[in-house]
Amino acid sequence: MQKIAIDLYTNLSVNISKKMVTAYCVKDKKVVEIKNPVEVTLKNGRPAVKGTCPHCGGTVFRIGKLKK
Numbered sequence: 001m002q003k004i005a006i007d008l009y010t011n012l013s014v015n016i017s018k019k020m021v022t023a024y025c026v027k028d029k030k031v032v033e034i035k036n037p038v039e040v041t042l043k044n045g046r047p048a049v050k051g052t053c054p055h056c057g058g059t060v061f062r063i064g065k066l067k068k
């Protein structure tokens, strides 16, 4: 029973990672996958996604909602 739960959790994690959000990293000068993306709302009420660059560890940012 517990093993099934772990397998389900693993599959879920894989599905999430396949839908990773990308953003342009100004330090790497290329589009990267956002690590630990968090949905935030800008001052003007627009949705945005903030996270960490997997290459340089800097903060990356994009306008738009986190795709689920």
Ligand SMILES: [Zn+2]
Residues within 6 Å of the ligand: 025, 026, 027, 028, 032, 053, 054, 055, 056, 057, 058
């Ligand atoms: Zn970077």
